[in-house]
Amino acid sequence: xxxxxxxxxxxxxxxxxxxxxxxxxxxxxxxxxxxxxxxxxxxxxxxxxxxxxxxxxxxxxxxxxxxxxxxxxxxxxxxxxxxxxxxxxxxxxxxxxxxxxxxxxxxxxxxxxxxxxxxxxxxxxxxxxxxxxxxxxxxxxxxxxxxxxxxxxxxxxxxxxxxxxxxxxxxxxxxxxxxxxxxxxxxxxxxxxxxxxxxxxxxxxxxxxxxxxxxxxxxxxxxxxxxxxxxxxxxxxxxxxxxxxxxxxxxxxxxxxxxxxxxxxxxxxxxxxxxxxxxxxxxxxxxxxxxxxxxxxxxxxxxxxxxxxxxxxxxxxxxxxxxxxxxxxxxxxxxxxxxxxxxxxxxxxxxxxxxxxxxxxxxxxxxxxxxxxxxxxxxxxxxxxxxxxxxxxxxxxxxxxxxxxxxx
Numbered sequence: 001x002x003x004x005x006x007x008x009x010x011x012x013x014x015x016x017x018x019x020x021x022x023x024x025x026x027x028x029x030x031x032x033x034x035x036x037x038x039x040x041x042x043x044x045x046x047x048x049x050x051x052x053x054x055x056x057x058x059x060x061x062x063x064x065x066x067x068x069x070x071x072x073x074x075x076x077x078x079x080x081x082x083x084x085x086x087x088x089x090x091x092x093x094x095x096x097x098x099x100x101x102x103x104x105x106x107x108x109x110x111x112x113x114x115x116x117x118x119x120x121x122x123x124x125x126x127x128x129x130x131x132x133x134x135x136x137x138x139x140x141x142x143x144x145x146x147x148x149x150x151x152x153x154x155x156x157x158x159x160x161x162x163x164x165x166x167x168x169x170x171x172x173x174x175x176x177x178x179x180x181x182x183x184x185x186x187x188x189x190x191x192x193x194x195x196x197x198x199x200x201x202x203x204x205x206x207x208x209x210x211x212x213x214x215x216x217x218x219x220x221x222x223x224x225x226x227x228x229x230x231x232x233x234x235x236x237x238x239x240x241x242x243x244x245x246x247x248x249x250x251x252x253x254x255x256x257x258x259x260x261x262x263x264x265x266x267x268x269x270x271x272x273x274x275x276x277x278x279x280x281x282x283x284x285x286x287x288x289x290x291x292x293x294x295x296x297x298x299x300x301x302x303x304x305x306x307x308x309x310x311x312x313x314x315x316x317x318x319x320x321x322x323x324x325x326x327x328x329x330x331x332x333x334x335x336x337x338x339x340x341x342x343x344x345x346x347x348x349x350x351x352x353x354x355x356x357x358x359x360x361x362x363x364x365x366x367x368x369x370x371x372x373x374x375x376x377x378x379x380x381x382x383x384x385x386x387x388x389x390x391x392x393x394x395x396x397x398x399x400x401x402x403x404x405x406x407x408x
Contacts, residue, residue: 051283054290054365061297074296075289078251079134079180081258083285085248085265086138092241092269092276094142096233103146107223113153114220117160120144121215124164125171125208131249133168133179133354133363139245140164141370151223157375158382162389163215165367169354170207170393173200179363181333181350189343199344199408203352206400210393237272244268284369288362295331309339316342317401320349321356321394329354329361344408345401352397355390358383364390 093099110116120140128136144160172178176186176196186196244265251261269276298304311319316336323332333350340346354361358368368386372379 051287051290054287054294058290058293058297061294061301065297065300070300071293071296074292076180076292078254078258080285080288081262082132082135082248082251083138083288084280085251085262086135086245087280087284088265088269088276089241089245089248090138090142091279092244092273093233093238094279095273095276096237096241097231098233098238098241099143099146100150101233102143103150106143106147107151111223112220113151113156113223114216114218116147116151116223117156117163117218118212118215120147120160121163121167121211125167125211128168128172129175129178132177133172133361134366135249136168136171137164137363137366137370141367145370145374153221153223154375156218158371158378158385159218161367161371161382162386163211165364165386166355166389166393167211168363169361170204170211170351170397173207173351174204179351179354180330182347184330184333185337185343185347185350188337191343191347196347199347199404200351202404202407203348203397203400206397207393210396214389240268240272281369281373284366287365287369291328291359291362291365295327298327299331299335305335308335312336312339312346316340316345317349317398317405320346321353321398321401324350324353324360325356326359328359345405348401348404352394352401355394355397356387357390358386360390 106116106119110119120143124136124140127140131139141161141164144164145157148154148157148160169179173182174197176182176191176193182196185191191199247261247264250256251258266277308319308323312323320332320336323336327335329350332353333346336346336350337343354363358364364386368379368383371382375382
């Protein structure tokens, strides 16, 4: 009898404990959901700092310039289409591990870290002359990351990305189609092609020497592949994606309307690899849109326009460069061209002015966004290094710009 009573008591205790556990779990469930939401929100804010800053800046300027029909003219649809197509094709290449295979080839070919960094930086430098700075970075930054990752040398990622960014901004200065501001000023002032090359020859040569000199400080440590790709990427898919990449570049050259190129890339990837469309960095595209609104609104604020116009009349090189640090180089070229006929100094200013702050060039935002994704938690250190390298290069090239003004 006593045994039965004891067992009954134990069963009651166990039932109470289980009930308490269930009640505790039920009480913790909302807390767990809230905690997950809080962590997700924190992750979003950390991973989207650039986007949030751009949206905030655009929002502030909207206070001074109410939304109207002119906003539609802010957005460079061709640039956005080119960015989307290139991002999508690069994502497709990643899905077949093409960059991992190419990284393996580069490491085995160049053998030490100095040669590898030089190859990555100068392929970006000369690539920007052909495909524009933004497209060059979208293409070659992932390659740089995979190369450094494959040989276990991620400590050079920040340096390599910064030098690739500088190379992209400066390499495109030599040709009228190397970046958007060149194309605009070349057309706006009807600059003769021979004169254009003459104006940009010295800054281009100086930039080349500076970039080479800095990269030579990288120690020639042996580079070995840590893990080699198991299989070569599909040959026919690589060829198909290469064709789509060429198509994206042809949009830059305005060979045919951007909307047909955009449609072709989207349809092709829906058939070949729809996952590539899901992996596009849409936050980067939204950042560009917010930045277009910010710079477009600034150009419409009378006080800002009058202030910048007065400064550029005094010294187009100095104040053109300064303007780029605040509203970026492309909007600066468009805005300041209305106030000066000194196109030679303005042209140099909006090219070297792409160095400096992360917003001095939209290409720099691409680099910052890419680094943040591949090296989370290191963004602050990257930005400090970025500013140190960029302003050092900028200080030297401003001096070269004044020398160039005496020669040209």
